[in-house]
Amino acid sequence: MAEVGVLLLNLGGPDKQEDVRPFLYNLFADPEIIRIPVPPLQKPLAWLISTLRAPKSRKNYQAIGGGSPLRAITNQQGRVLKKALAARGLDIEIYVGMRYWHPFTEEAVRKIKADGIRRLVLLPLYPQYSISTSGSSFKLLDQMWARDPSLKAIERIAINSWYSRPGYIRAMGERVREGLDKFDNPDGVHILFSAHGVPRTYVDQDGDPYQRQTEETVDLVMQALGRPNAHSLAYQSRVGPVEWLKPYTEDTINALAQQGVRSLLAVPVSFISEHIETLQEIEIEYREVAEAAGIHDFRRAKALNVNKTFIDDLAEMVIENLGVYSR
Ligand SMILES: C=CC1=C(C)c2cc3[nH]c(cc4nc(cc5[nH]c(cc1n2)c(C)c5CCC(=O)O)C(CCC(=O)O)=C4C)c(C)c3C=C
Ligand SMILES: [Fe+2]
Numbered sequence: 279m280a281e282v283g284v285l286l287l288n289l290g291g292p293d294k295q296e297d298v299r300p301f302l303y304n305l306f307a308d309p310e311i312i313r314i315p316v317p318p319l320q321k322p323l324a325w326l327i328s329t330l331r332a333p334k335s336r337k338n339y340q341a342i343g344g345g346s347p348l349r350a351i352t353n354q355q356g357r358v359l360k361k362a363l364a365a366r367g368l369d370i371e372i373y374v375g376m377r378y379w380h381p382f383t384e385e386a387v388r389k390i391k392a393d394g395i396r397r398l399v400l401l402p403l404y405p406q407y408s409i410s411t412s413g414s415s416f417k418l419l420d421q422m423w424a425r426d427p428s429l430k431a432i433e434r435i436a437i438n439s440w441y442s443r444p445g446y447i448r449a450m451g452e453r454v455r456e457g458l459d460k461f462d463n464p465d466g467v468h469i470l471f472s473a474h475g476v477p478r479t480y481v482d483q484d485g486d487p488y489q490r491q492t493e494e495t496v497d498l499v500m501q502a503l504g505r506p507n508a509h510s511l512a513y514q515s516r517v518g519p520v521e522w523l524k525p526y527t528e529d530t531i532n533a534l535a536q537q538g539v540r541s542l543l544a545v546p547v548s549f550i551s552e553h554i555e556t557l558q559e560i561e562i563e564y565r566e567v568a569e570a571a572g573i574h575d576f577r578r579a580k581a582l583n584v585n586k587t588f589i590d591d592l593a594e595m596v597i598e599n600l601g602v603y604s605r
């Protein structure tokens with residue numbers, strides 16, 4: 279049995295319709311996702327918000343087959359990463375730890391302990407760091423390590439962010455190129471990078487590097503692409519009444535249409551896997567917005583999923599962080 283492991287951290291998603299409400303409850307019960315100033319009210323409010331949101335959210339998951347594909351894709355990424363590491367001469371066990379649904383991070387850590395892992399690379403499947411995503415998973419792991427003294431024997435090697443990794447940028451460039459080349463006139467297409475938003479205060483008050491890292495990713499992908507296309511960056515998936523990072527994707531689509539854009543390639547930028555925000559929000563909702571605004575040639579770049587350039591780069595990143603040399 280390998281003594282080295284990689285823990286892939288992700289958000290998780292409901293497998294089926296009945297999971298939607300409890301999944302949303304877990305998400306809103308996390309103070310890193312929604313800040314309730316009075317801590318004892320966090321759980322009752324999470325119950326209320328998840329109950330109110332569940333019907334809309336269930337309908338959205340219904341539109342993509344009933345549940346999220348995130349678990350299956352993350353497991354597949356784990357299998358391909360294990361093979362990429364084996365091809366480099368390393369026997370490393372891969373674990374998947376989701377923050378708000380199965381397989382929960384707690385389940386993964388139980389397996390890691392039972393398997394006798396001694397060195398563990400924490401690899402968030404979010405290229406850009408946000409307090410609300412990688413930060414929340416790291417915080418949970420810190421709490422688990424603080425509570426269980428036997429975990430202290432396991433060395434944790436945390437990868438904070440990897441938004442400028444050359445393989446990730448190259449793979450994103452490949453996806454954008456594939457998307458552009460489906461249009462009749464690729465150079466005339468406007469590229470709209472769409473990232474998951476976060477509340478504005480995360481960046482302005484709490485110093486979340488997420489926006490800066492996302493902007494840098496977009497610049498690097500455009501350089502790697504080496505095409506003359508015009509491009510914009512906007513933020514999607516806003517939840518609740520507070521202000522989130524702007525511009526919002528929907529507003530940008532409308533503004534671009536008004537400026538005369540007729541061909542648009544939407545590129546999911548902070549998501550590396552297909553999930554509800556790419557399959558439902560971009561593919562269905564934003565397509566409707568675009569068509570209503572007069573953009574009839576609307577396409578989407580595919581998420582990276584198990585793109586070889588990308589997974590090979592994840593393998594290299596794991597190796598670099600372990601400080602070992604591959605064959
Ligand atoms: C870069 C990735 C993500 C950031 C940043 C992020 C922040 C964030 N999200 C919410 C609220 C919701 N997120 C939901 C689902 C969801 N979000 C991400 C990624 C990021 N979230 C993923 C991968 C998923 C899972 C998608 C799936 O396929 O299941 C949801 C549930 C879906 C819905 O009802 O719309 C909510 C709600 C907040 C509030 C936030 C920052 C504070
Ligand atoms: Fe989210």
Ligand SMILES: [Fe+2]
Pocket residue numbers: 515554555559
């Ligand atoms: Fe959404």
